[in-house]
Amino acid sequence: MADRSEGRRGKPVAWHGGPVMQALIWPVAALALLVIFNVLFTPGYLSISVVEGRLSGYLIDIFRDGSSVMLLAVGMTLVIATGGVDLSVGAIMAIAAVLSASMVTPEWNEANLGGWANAMLADRTIAWIGVVIAASLVASVLAGVWNGALVSIFKIQPIIATLVLMVAGRGVAQLVSNGRIFTYDLPALEFLGKGTILGVPFSVIIVALVAFLAIGLTRLTALGLMIEAVGDNDTASRSSGVPVRAIRFMVYMVSGLCAGIAGLIESSNVSSANANQIGLYAELDAIFAVVVGGTALTGGRFFLVGSIVGALLIQTLTNTMYAQEVRPEIALIPKALVIVAVCLLQSPEFRRKAWGVVRPGVRVGGKA
């Protein structure tokens, strides 16, 4: 990490620019390469048209399909910045999705909440959907509280602490729906995933709001600095008065909340909730997006914009496979290769070795 710290001290290595630029250069380059590839091989890739009052086109699809990865990436960035990781986001998505789909199913309400819920569902649908969304998000935040408690109070390593919910979470989701897959037909709830405002997909608007809120709160207040301090040095932060425990709690709650929103969007996209399918492997995509975006897994610094770019990169890759009619299972191979390639390019160790071999004497990042 020698190159980064030098950049911070105001002695940037010649062509690197600031740490933010440095973090963004590889994912942006990879994204540009992918887009160029698509422009060459997919007819009409860049064109955006308006179909039935909504924007449509390959580029729009990337943003729309990628909204849940982007949301997860925002929460995951903050968790990873504190030196943690949240493996349970996929399971939390499933819990939120299944709870929302259950609460708009009359027979589930009858059995679990009583007749008043169905009366409200029938008479004041919009208000009830507000309650449903709120309940799902509260459940997601509670899942985050559980993770936060394990990490900050029980001092369990984050990978392991969140592994517990990753294993048990889908079981909890199935417990809620009694193992059933509910489908619904409620335009108001489906609006989350399928709706548009002025042609822009509503899910993209949600992502933009969450991302701006997160960037604003962390960069315009001391919150971001505190998060980085916790990730950098736990003991030193505590000694200098940073509420370490509260910060840890908060990032897992935010991650849970983001996962909950993502789960609601995913399930409203398909108007149903399958506890075994919603958010499967989502944690992997999210972690990849964050790491590609320049946030180190060791914690101590974070780049929310980088994570968003990383999420777009992975979604572009996925959609490119679809456009090329690669079978989704086979599409895993290039995905894996890109993950390894980008991680290698970002590894100071690799850059030192590769550049050191190719051009002896010119060492990226000076002493290592």
Add this chain to the structure above:
Amino acid sequence: MSGKDLLRRVTPGREHIPIIATLAVLVLMFSFGAIRHADRNFASLYNIISLFRGGAVIGIAAIGSTFVILSKGIDLSVGAVIALASTMTAKLVAEEIAPGVAGPGLHPALVLPLVVFLGLAFGAAQGALIHWFALPPFLVTLAGMFLARGLAFAVHPQSVTADHPMIGRLQDIAIPLGDRFDLPLIVLVLLASFAIAVLAARFVPVCRDVYAVGGDEASARLMGVNIARVKIGVYALGGVMGALAGVVATIDTGAGSPAEYVGYELDAIAAVVIGGTLLTGGTGFVFGTLLGMLILGLIRLIIDNEGTLSSWWTNISAGVLLFLFIALQSLLTGVAGKRGK
């Protein structure tokens, strides 16, 4: 060996506490099942053999995960490697892939070592990326999981029958237990693998180095331990055991499938952790992993026997057990850490 020495060797130390807890849980759960379902003959030899048989694929793979976790790493590619190995084995030995479509029909004696060797190469490549380029293990093995799963589907898009006379003959290998039951090949491989691994962890120097590296890598390096050999070695072993698990699964079921064995990496990790190996590396026993595997199987068996409980309780109880063991570990390491200071 003097008497005092012997006594010290058989007296449990604090590093044994998690494994003793595991053993206690196993005995308690089994007794619970045996008493509660006495009418259904819970404690039968049949159930015990099926515990081993049902857990064998996870158990064999979990041996690799144990060493990886002992070295302070993690291997998420296990499930996909099992799927890749099983699909490759089945496809390469098949004399007929689909009705009327001839397959390679290679002899299993050639295919089995080849697949295990590919597993070794796959694991070693992951280890090399992790060690030489200082990439985080869970990210590399995550990519490995995608890659192996994708390759499995590239080898063959659906389940393929291992249609070769030799596979049938391998399936017939079994050691009879009494006149009604026998131990099938998959259980024999499981037990043999564990026997070798337990002995190796204790007596082979490289395996003991794994503990040193997992405990404190910097100190291990200063002690002259060859870090590269250990770190690349554990992931290579992870690949070998994953491939072996895939091979025996193919023999046992007579088919290989690229879509199967999803989430087996988590079951393997759960078996390791429930077996008392610390996820912080450096402490644990291979034998504990066998106990962990049996406990996971027992959860399933008890829930099946309850009848009224739905299968998703399996996930929840596995999660709860995982939490309890992790809490116990963090308690123990916390106390140990304070003592150290």
